[in-house]
Structures are given as C-alpha cells and as structure tokens.
Amino acid sequence: MRPRAAGVYRRAMTTATTQAARVVMDGSAVADALGRVAREIAARHPDGDALALVGVRRGGIPLAARLHGLLIDAGRAGVLVGTVDITLYRDDAATALPNPQIGRSEIPFEVEGRVVILVDDVLYTGRTTRAAIDAVMDYGRPRAIELAVLVDRGHRELPIQADYVGLRVETSRRERVEVRVDPGDASHAVVEVLGPAENTHSHGA
Amino acid sequence: MNGSVRHLLGIEDLPARDIVQFLDTAEVFFGVSTRRVRKVPTLRGKTVINLFFEASTRTRTSFEIAGKRLSADVVNISVSTSSVSKGETLLDTVKNLEAMHPDVIVVRHSASGAPHFIARHTRAGVVNAGDGLHEHPTQALLDAFTIRRAKGHLADLVVTISGDIAHSRVARSNALLLTRLGAKVRVCAPRTLLPADMEQYGVEVYDSLGPAVEGADVVMMLRIQHERLTEALIPSTREYARTFGLNRAMLARAKPDAIVMHPGPMNRGVEIDADVADGPRSVILDQVEAGVAVRMAVLYLLAAEAGQSPLA
Numbered sequence: 001m002r003p004r005a006a007g008v009y010r011r012a013m014t015t016a017t018t019q020a021a022r023v024v025m026d027g028s029a030v031a032d033a034l035g036r037v038a039r040e041i042a043a044r045h046p047d048g049d050a051l052a053l054v055g056v057r058r059g060g061i062p063l064a065a066r067l068h069g070l071l072i073d074a075g076r077a078g079v080l081v082g083t084v085d086i087t088l089y090r091d092d093a094a095t096a097l098p099n100p101q102i103g104r105s106e107i108p109f110e111v112e113g114r115v116v117i118l119v120d121d122v123l124y125t126g127r128t129t130r131a132a133i134d135a136v137m138d139y140g141r142p143r144a145i146e147l148a149v150l151v152d153r154g155h156r157e158l159p160i161q162a163d164y165v166g167l168r169v170e171t172s173r174r175e176r177v178e179v180r181v182d183p184g185d186a187s188h189a190v191v192e193v194l195g196p197a198e199n200t201h202s203h204g205a
Numbered sequence: 206m207n208g209s210v211r212h213l214l215g216i217e218d219l220p221a222r223d224i225v226q227f228l229d230t231a232e233v234f235f236g237v238s239t240r241r242v243r244k245v246p247t248l249r250g251k252t253v254i255n256l257f258f259e260a261s262t263r264t265r266t267s268f269e270i271a272g273k274r275l276s277a278d279v280v281n282i283s284v285s286t287s288s289v290s291k292g293e294t295l296l297d298t299v300k301n302l303e304a305m306h307p308d309v310i311v312v313r314h315s316a317s318g319a320p321h322f323i324a325r326h327t328r329a330g331v332v333n334a335g336d337g338l339h340e341h342p343t344q345a346l347l348d349a350f351t352i353r354r355a356k357g358h359l360a361d362l363v364v365t366i367s368g369d370i371a372h373s374r375v376a377r378s379n380a381l382l383l384t385r386l387g388a389k390v391r392v393c394a395p396r397t398l399l400p401a402d403m404e405q406y407g408v409e410v411y412d413s414l415g416p417a418v419e420g421a422d423v424v425m426m427l428r429i430q431h432e433r434l435t436e437a438l439i440p441s442t443r444e445y446a447r448t449f450g451l452n453r454a455m456l457a458r459a460k461p462d463a464i465v466m467h468p469g470p471m472n473r474g475v476e477i478d479a480d481v482a483d484g485p486r487s488v489i490l491d492q493v494e495a496g497v498a499v500r501m502a503v504l505y506l507l508a509a510e511a512g513q514s515p516l517a
Contacts, residue, residue, distance in 0.1 A: 085233070088245040088505075102233045138242035 020195035024169050030150065030189040033166030034063065037148055038070035040164050045115060048076025050143070052116050056132050057085040057103045059121030062181045062189075063150055067119060082107040084118070089131035111140030117163075121179040123149040126160035151191055153177050169193065212324045212331040213503055215340035216381040224382060227502050228350050234501035237274060238494070248277035251308040251508045255281045256298075256323075257334070258314040263469060263493070264334050264344075268311045271500035277308070277508065295319065299326045308508045312336070330507035338374055344468055345378035347499040349386065351492045352423055355464050360387035365417045365459075367393040367449060368427025368476055371400045375468050376427060380406045393417035395449065397438040414449050421459040425466040426451050426477045442475045452478040456486070464488045 025033065045051050048071065055064030061083050068081040085103040087093070118132050133145055148164035153171045171177060174196045182188035210223055237245055253272040257265050265281060272279035282302075299322075302310060309330045312320040317337030324331040335341040353359055364383050370376045370392045383390050384407045392403055393411040403410050411417035418424055429445055439445045456465065465477075465487045473479045482489060 088233075088237075088247040093247045093249075102230060104233050104236060134246070138240055138245070140241050 021192050023190060023192045024151075025167055025189075025191035027188050027190060030166070030191065033150060034066055035070060037164045037166055038067050038074060041067070041117065041148065042071060042074040042076055045076065047078075048072075049078030050114055051076060051078070052080040052082060052107075052109060052111070052114050053119055053148075054082045054084050054107065054116055054132075054136060056118055056120040056128060057083055057105075059179055059181075060119040063121060063148075064119040067148065080109045080114075082109065084132050084135050086128055086131035086135055089135045091127060091131065105135060105139075107136070107139050111136060111142050113141075113143050115144045115146065116142045117146045117148050119148050121150050121181070122177050123147070123152045123160075123162050123165075124155055124177070126156045126158035129160050130158050150179060150189075151177055153193075167191070210506060212320075212333075213342050213507065214320050214324060214331065214333045216342050216345050216378045216385070217340065219342070219382075219385075221385050224346070224349070224386060227346050227499065227506065228353060230502035230506060231346070231350050231495070231499045234274075234505070235495070235498040237501070238497055244274050244276060246276045247505060248272070248275040248308075248508050251275075251277045252306065253277045253279045253309045253311065253504060253508070254302055254305075254307045254329075255279065255311045255334075256302070256313070257282070258284045258312075258319070259335065260284075261313055261335070264313065264496075267493070267496040268332075268334065268343075268500050268504075271497050271504055272309075274497070275501055275504055275508075277504065280307075295322065296326060299323050303327045303329070309504055332503055332507065335374055338372055338377075340378045340381075341374040342378050342382075343496070343500055343503060344375050345382040346503070347492060347495040348375075348379055348425065348466060348468070349382055350495045350499050351466065351488055352383075352388075352464070354491070354495070355488055356422060359383065362388045362422040363391065363420060363460075364388050364423040364425065365391045365393060365411075365421040366425045366427065367414055367417060367451070369398045369429055369433060370394040370403065370427075371398045372430070372433075373427050377406075379425070380408050384408065391417050391421070393449070395439060395445075398433070414451070414455060415458060418451075418455055418458045421463055423464055423466060424451060424456065424459055425468075426471075427468065428470060428472060429476050442472070446475050450474075450476055450478060451481050453481060453484075456481055462486075466492060468492065 053064045053068050055061035064081055068079060071079045084105045087102040116136055129147055136145060146163040149162045150166040152162055152165045152168045155173055171193055176194045178194060179191050237243060255265050255268050269279050307329045310323060310327060311332045311334050312323055313334040314336050317339035319336050320331050320333040333340055333342055349359060356362055366376050366379060376392060380390050390408040391411055392408050393414055396412050433439050463486060465481055467477055467489050471477055471482055473482060
C-alpha cells in the first residue's frame, strides 16, 4: 500500500493492509515540524533556566526528548525534561477497570515557578491534557503550563488548545491517528491516519 | 490483574504474576507520598471501610492514609465502638455494611478465615489485614517491596525470619510470598514456637539463631508476645534475648550488606537490640513507608473491580 520508512518503530500492531491509511507526515516532515516547534519555544522563552519539557506518557516521551535536544542546540542549556503518567488522573479512573500498567511520573525538579511545556504526540479530545495539567500541579505551582503537540486532530471535548502544533489534520472521529516514533531517534517518525476497517474510503470531515 | 483479583485474602492463592503486579503498581504510588501534594484523585467517590475486630493502630492507620491519598472516603470501625459488643453476629455486621455500598472492606479479625467469610457476603472487595494465625498478605507484600527496593530483586536471596513462627501470620504470609518469588527462606525459633509442618512451605527450619543468620541477605525479626511467657513457651524474656535476640555480634554473621527488618511493634532488648534496630542496616522505617504505597496499590487494583459483579 505504501512503503514503510526504514527503522520506524511500530507502536502498535496494525492491520494496515485492511484499513485505509494515509501518511500525513513522513520522517522529514516530522523532523521539520519538531524543528519549527523548537524555534517557536525558543523565541517565546529566551531563558532556558526557567523552562521544563514534560512528555506525556507514552507518546510524548520521545518527542520531549527530541525537543529537549533541539532547545539545547538553540542555546537554552538550562531546559529540563521529565515525564508524566496520567493514569491516576483520568476522568474515568474511578469507573473504568484498573489499569495495571501505570507508568511512573518522573519530574525530578522543582516545578514551582517554572514554565512547564507539556509535550504529547496527538491532541484529540483534550481529556489527556486536562489530566496531565492536574498531575503536574500536584508537584508544585508552575508559573505557567503550555502545550506542544505533534498533531492536532480536532474534536475537542474540553476547552483546551495547544500553544505549539506540528501539524493540524482534518479527521473524523471514526479514524485513528497513529504516530510511530523510533525511541532512539525521534526524527525517524511517521504519522498516519487509519480509517475504520469496515469503511476503507472515509477520510475525515 | 486482568480483572481477576476481586479480593486479597491471602498470599497462598496469589500467583507470582499477581504478586509482581502489586509490587510494580506500588512503585508508582511510592512516588506520590514524596510529592508536594501527597494525594491523587483516582478513587474519588469510592468508600473504603476499615473493619477492625482486633486492635492495630499502625495497620489501620496505614490503610487509612493509603485510602485518603487515593481520595477515597475512609471509615474506621473498631470492635470497641461497634455493635459486635452488643451481640451482633459477623453476618449481621456485614449485611449492614453491605447496605451502605462500600467498595472495599479491609478486615482484621482474630479468627482465621473471617475475611473469607465476609468476602462471600459482600459485593465489595475484601482485603485481609490479618486473620488469626492465618495470613497478613499486605505485610508480606510491603516486606517484599522493601527487600526489592533495597536489593534490587528477590530471587535467590537468603531471608531469615526469626521469632514466634508458630503464632505468626506475618511469618506464614512472608514464607509463602518469598519462596514463590524464588527467595531462600529460613525460619528460626525455639522448638516450642516452631510448628511441626513448616517444611511444607519449602523453607529451612532452624532452632538456633546463629546458623540461621549465617550468610543471610535479610534478617527479619518478629515480636515475642508476653503471653508466651505465661503459656511457658519461653523461659524468660532475658533468656530469649540471650539465645534468640539479634544483637550486633549476631548480625555480623550475616552478609556484610544484610538488611534488618521488623514488622513492629518492637520489643527492644528482647528480640532485637536497640543499636541494631536503629543501626545503618535497619530498614524498619522503610517498611512503614512501603506499607502506605503497597496498600494504595492494593486498594487501587481492588476498588475499581468492586461492585461490578453480583454476589457469588
């Protein structure tokens, strides 16, 4: 159907052969987008010492690591990086089955007074971001929280917006957006939109 | 857990996979207790009842803090204030609690099997917080958690458990759990405090502390209760301290990096010397800290299951 980029890490087994799939970003497009997001962050925050990137587990972690490297290259040497797991903060946590695969949040620095930029791969309903904001707040009172995402696919269910967006993609709710990142090198990434298996030619709104 | 664990009644029926699941989940909650806000909203709207038919300040407090740090509503019912003293049966007590729709009931009872009985008559998840001479599964989990944090693993470690083995649900749950995860467990006590059937748990049995401690990675001392004196099972606390007490000289026979544990409350100068209990190799207060994290993991994994399935 389409060539897979070499070295691309599969985040989940897909049945891509039976689904309509469109690649919306290939490896170089992802690299360009992350480079632009890093420049926008650097322009807005001249002082790296007051800045921290927090990747939202799990898709945001390699992207935060990549942005961290780019910001250091851009002279923001003091910028810190951490991760946050939102399982315990989900709005359905008390009614859904327990998730035994909770990951650890690792925020090994003082949040108080710092600008925290949450980094996630896909912004969709906004519920994950809401949970991540609450989780970060329990570590301390940041001066501000901003949001950077690789893909904004729309369909918000909460009043949440991203400050930095790699790419806005028109999707339907029936579609699935998949970001596959090589954890060793986030510039090797691909973003594709997978349609529902039973309807192979439905492409967004 | 795959939605399969509704109750935590003992270690005996818990597969190694589920034990590791509890321990791994506890690692996440361990971090919550060191943050600025020591609370997560996960069990908002859930109710946990601590039903204690036996006095236990520390276990009850540990469960209470665990529940509160998960944002559950926690209610403590202790025997002195309950209607049990007015002659109510255990079944009536459970039926009354059931009518208030709790999500988890934490039970301590002097009768072995009481939590199992309660589990058959409630939709809530039931946690055994110690039943008679039978089991104390959360103590075994927190001990394993503490050992794993100190040593990095459990398999192949030599763990010596010394004290009143015959009357200790802690020793029993620990022997079951540690052997299941591949540790080599030694139990040690005077002959009068050793059950006859201890070998069935796959442990080595000693009636002298020196050989039991020799080369151990972990030395766990258990409390000697004073009623053992009146039952004439030990001659005197001084005699017990001399032959079965852990002092610095005795600890020197263990591995140089051996850790010292005690589930509390301690009899300083009887089963353990103060300078060992407070020494650099003691992890006794780490056990208390681990207790909250482990009980948060247990409540978390049980609470969402609770109330979903009908009575058996």
